[in-house]
Amino acid sequence: MSAADDPNEPRRRKSQLTKRPTKGAPSQITMFPAKRHALWSMTTPTMRGTGKASLGQLRALVTRVREAPGIQLFDAVEAGVPTDVVRLIANASGEPTSVIMGLAGVSQTTFVRNEAANRPLPDVAGHRIMGYLRLLATLRKMLDESGDPEQTKNFDLEAWFAHWVHEKLPELGGKAPAEMLRNPEGQRAVEQVLERMRGGLAA
DSSP states (O other), X not given: OOGGXXXXXXXXXXXXXXXXXXXXXXXXOOOOOOOOOHHHXXXXXXXXXXXXXXXXXXXXXXXXXHHSOHHHHHHHHHHOOOHHHHHHHHHHHTOOHHHHHHHHTOOHHHHHXXXXXXXXXXXXXXXXXXXXXXXXXXXXXHHXXXXXXXXXXXXXXXXXXXXXXTSOBGGGTTBOGGGGGGSHHHHHHHHHHHXXXXXXXXX
């Protein structure tokens, strides 16, 4: 009799699927985190710092985002955005970590679980954080091109942006820029608003 004709075959399959591991055997497969992409790796040593250390780390990261080709940014997001980046943005901007979690669209439970397991942010949250970094890169470029470096060197761009990103703007149909980070089209709409603000950031 073939396995297909054996009336006990479904029962055997079910018992195989529900069979408990033998004593001493691991109850689940151990998952090792993927290797951190180079875009993020350089921020690891002082990522948990505060004040000027965090601000310097964030600015260095934003510079890399600004200079990196699109394919490298794509690969960095595909490899996973570390939870450390959320902490870094919070420390550098002075915002509570919970606010940056909200901006990324990730719950505190998920964030803490992923952080403890050394797993990256969920995909959607990673895309939003990259969008945030790209907007900061756009702002930094605009500031650098605005003219007098003496006028802008003391301008706290990161703190300004952390506040501005939550303001509801008529140009965005009453939405805040943070809400527009959900997809590339929204991010582009925010970039267009920033372009129209060129020259007025440090006023």
